[in-house]
Amino acid sequence: MVKHTLEVDSVLYSFGERKLLSDVYLNCGTGEIVGLLGRNGCGKTTLLKIIFGTKHTDNKHISIDGKVYTKPYLHAGLLAYLPQQGFLPKNIPLSEILNLYLPQQDKRNIVKQNIRIKQHLTKRADELSKGELRYFELLLLLQLDVKFLLLDEPFSGVEPLYVEQIEELLQSHLPTKGFLITDHDYRAVLRVSQRLILITDGACRPITHTDELIDWGYMPASTATES
Secondary structure, three states, X not given: OOOOEEEEEEEEEEEOOEXXXXXXXXXXXXXXXXXXXXXXXXXXXXXXXXXXXXXXOOEEEEXXXXXXXXXXXXXXXXXEEEOOOOOOOOOOEHHHHHHHHOOOHHHHHHHHOOOOOHHHOOOEHHHOOHHHHHHHHHHHHHOOOOOEEEEEOXXXXXXXXXXXXXXXXXXXXOOOOEEEEEOOOHHHHHHHOOEEEEEEOOEEEEEOOHHHHHHOOOOOHHHHHOO
């Protein structure tokens, strides 16, 4: 199977007088989940939007398989993005949403036949629990013919059962896709990721052991003793 690579380099982003991102380099390949960790306001969401191409910054270098893209989202087959606040219309049934987002019948059938979704197809998005909705959103995006998914808070506010189901869903698509994930539920990120990157002081710092997250002040020292 062909391996694809997303590379992000030289990202600079300032918010007013504050330099939010100043020393950013990261990469992700298909077949891996890279977890992005960091405190509130460190620039995780901003970075995902810059990679996707919907947030402007004067300095960035985004390449996929060696080709540079200014706005990757405008090019088919590259990236999909799951925003924090969701992206689905709230007032129409899931079955109609499927018709809007997935023109291919075989892709729609995969979603319709999913054991956790098929019972909800007549419901509107605003009638689902947070976990049900997040699972459905992710399942939709996974049917797109893209190489990488950028997931902003896929576990936040989600019931524990659906956190587990979302983790399993990501793992099942690893053969064909790569994932960048950020979430305040760092335990879920630690479980699901093959590599970790901590954003601190504007920089992306590779993490090779969870003790480093304590050393950088991201996790409390008591975490080391938790089972």
